[in-house]
Amino acid sequence: MNPSDRKYTKSHEWIKVEDGEAVVGITDYAQEAMGDVTFVELPSVGASFPKAGDCGVVESVKAASDLYCPVDGTIADVNASLENAPELINQDPYEDGWLLKLRDFDESQVAELMTADEYKASLDQDS
Amino acid sequence: MGDENEAIPTILTDRHRTLGARMAPFGGFQMPIQYDGIVSEHNAVRRGVGLFDTCHMGEFIIQGSSATSDLEHLLTCNVATLDAGQCRYGLICNPDGGVIDDMIIYRTGEVSYMMVVNAGTQAGDFAWIREQVSDRTELRDVSQETGKIDLQGPDAPAMLANLLDDPIAGLKYFRFSENRLDEATVRVSRTGYTGEIGFELYASNATTLILWDRLLEAGATPAGLGARDTLRLEVGLPLYGHEMGTNRNAGESGFTSILSPDKSFVGCEAVRRHMDGGSVLTGVVLDGRRAAREGDVIQLVDGETVGEVTSGSFSPSLGRAIALGYVRREHVQPGQKVKVVTARQDLPGTLESTPLYKEGTARKSLKQFLEASS
Numbered sequence: 001m002n003p004s005d006r007k008y009t010k011s012h013e014w015i016k017v018e019d020g021e022a023v024v025g026i027t028d029y030a031q032e033a034m035g036d037v038t039f040v041e042l043p044s045v046g047a048s049f050p051k052a053g054d055c056g057v058v059e060s061v062k063a064a065s066d067l068y069c070p071v072d073g074t075i076a077d078v079n080a081s082l083e084n085a086p087e088l089i090n091q092d093p094y095e096d097g098w099l100l101k102l103r104d105f106d107e108s109q110v111a112e113l114m115t116a117d118e119y120k121a122s123l124d125q126d127s
Numbered sequence: 128m129g130d131e132n133e134a135i136p137t138i139l140t141d142r143h144r145t146l147g148a149r150m151a152p153f154g155g156f157q158m159p160i161q162y163d164g165i166v167s168e169h170n171a172v173r174r175g176v177g178l179f180d181t182c183h184m185g186e187f188i189i190q191g192s193s194a195t196s197d198l199e200h201l202l203t204c205n206v207a208t209l210d211a212g213q214c215r216y217g218l219i220c221n222p223d224g225g226v227i228d229d230m231i232i233y234r235t236g237e238v239s240y241m242m243v244v245n246a247g248t249q250a251g252d253f254a255w256i257r258e259q260v261s262d263r264t265e266l267r268d269v270s271q272e273t274g275k276i277d278l279q280g281p282d283a284p285a286m287l288a289n290l291l292d293d294p295i296a297g298l299k300y301f302r303f304s305e306n307r308l309d310e311a312t313v314r315v316s317r318t319g320y321t322g323e324i325g326f327e328l329y330a331s332n333a334t335t336l337i338l339w340d341r342l343l344e345a346g347a348t349p350a351g352l353g354a355r356d357t358l359r360l361e362v363g364l365p366l367y368g369h370e371m372g373t374n375r376n377a378g379e380s381g382f383t384s385i386l387s388p389d390k391s392f393v394g395c396e397a398v399r400r401h402m403d404g405g406s407v408l409t410g411v412v413l414d415g416r417r418a419a420r421e422g423d424v425i426q427l428v429d430g431e432t433v434g435e436v437t438s439g440s441f442s443p444s445l446g447r448a449i450a451l452g453y454v455r456r457e458h459v460q461p462g463q464k465v466k467v468v469t470a471r472q473d474l475p476g477t478l479e480s481t482p483l484y485k486e487g488t489a490r491k492s493l494k495q496f497l498e499a500s501s
Contacts, residue, residue: 036166038441039416061165
């Protein structure tokens with residue numbers, strides 16, 4: 001299920017702080033809802049985004065979904081493996097299927113996001 | 128028609144839900160979009176065997192001493208040259224050359240036919256056909272009492288042969304036969320919408336349910352409309368409402384073999400005027416994985432607009448994005464470099480003749496698939 005070592009957004013991104021950077025991906029719920037991911041557009045390293053800023057696209061066979069930056073921050077790295085193996089997002093959304101890393105991000109905004117339990121409750125409420 | 132509340136179930140809808148399918152309305156029916164995933168279902172059909180619910184499609188019986196000449200007038204393809212036990216793909220056009228529907232006509236006897244049409248167009252088709260055929264020709268909609276499922280893929284022949292009471296080994300491409308499953312009749316047609324060898328199976332609703340269950344028990348992978356779309360797109364088969372419609376002249380489809388030059392049919396003058404000029408349906412292979420979508424503009428590298436995408440998707444078999452679209456005829460040649468303009472970026476690609484996926488088994492001899500498995 002959703003790991004408790006990270007925070008979650010209403011738009012189904014996760015964010016995990018480690019070694020001074022924040023790793024970002026989409027949740028298991030999101031990958032399941034999208035179906036087979038076939039293409040990912042990721043931002044340029046060095047670009048800065050505000051919280052909820054449109055920072056990429058995740059495409060599946062049938063749909064395309066915007067990716068929103070969970071908190072203010074600057075792109076430190078992106079997952080280059082996804083270029084040729086976007087299916088990693090389906091296979092392992094919380095580890096190998098990560099999307100990007102942020103530096104100089106707003107830690108107070110991270111604190112405000114949902115915990116794993118809160119995210120689960122929000123999904124249960126929607127369904 | 129897109130409203131889920133108005134969509135009606137097929138006889139198999141409960142089974143799809145039990146299998147955990149993601150459902151959506153299509154053509155007025157509650158249809159499975161996917162079960163385990165579009166890509167795995169797609170690959171099952173290319174490499175193994177997939178099973179599709181196609182009960183949403185419509186079946187009409189057309190018979191009588193004038194049926195052949197009536198159909199010859201109604202359809203773009205030749206009808207009189209069909210043998211009993213043979214079927215053919217063709218179009219129903221309006222007098223302007225627009226496409227009312229695409230269909231397959233089955234000659235079931237000397238003066239009797241079955242026509243198989245799309246789900247969403249069924250009612251309109253029926254009214255149009257009634258208007259076009261002579262009063263003494265019998266026209267009957269048997270969609271409600273006819274089940275249809277498609278078994279497609281290289282493992283389909285052996286699986287079906289094991290199940291039926293009588294052999295299918297002699298069945299050629301675009302031929303059909305009446306077979307038996309526990310004494311019940313199954314019409315086995317060597318056709319499909321995937322580019323792979325396989326069958327469209329017509330039977331009573333009760334027999335269709337038995338057939339569906341037995342084929343799944345035998346190991347067929349249930350496949351939804353999502354995979355059906357990527358499979359047909361890879362082999363360049365048109366989808367009504369996208370590549371074809373009343374707003375697009377049939378002469379631009381490029382399917383010249385089904386636009387008979389030897390006879391008169393409704394719309395033939397208008398169609399023939401569009402067989403050389405204007406635009407023509409073509410394939411596009413994109414360099415990357417990002418999909419072009421319906422309505423995206425196709426340009427030459429220098430920015431001149433030459434066409435429009437009608438269907439686009441990631442191609443699981445090719446590992447890149449592909450599309451179908453109408454492009455001005457003078458620019459259509461294999462290898463022509465183009466770009467597809469999307470909201471976010473221009474997607475570079477190349478025009479290619481269809482099928483874009485060229486390894487399909489649809490036309491191969493049934494025997495080699497039966498022998499390979501025995």
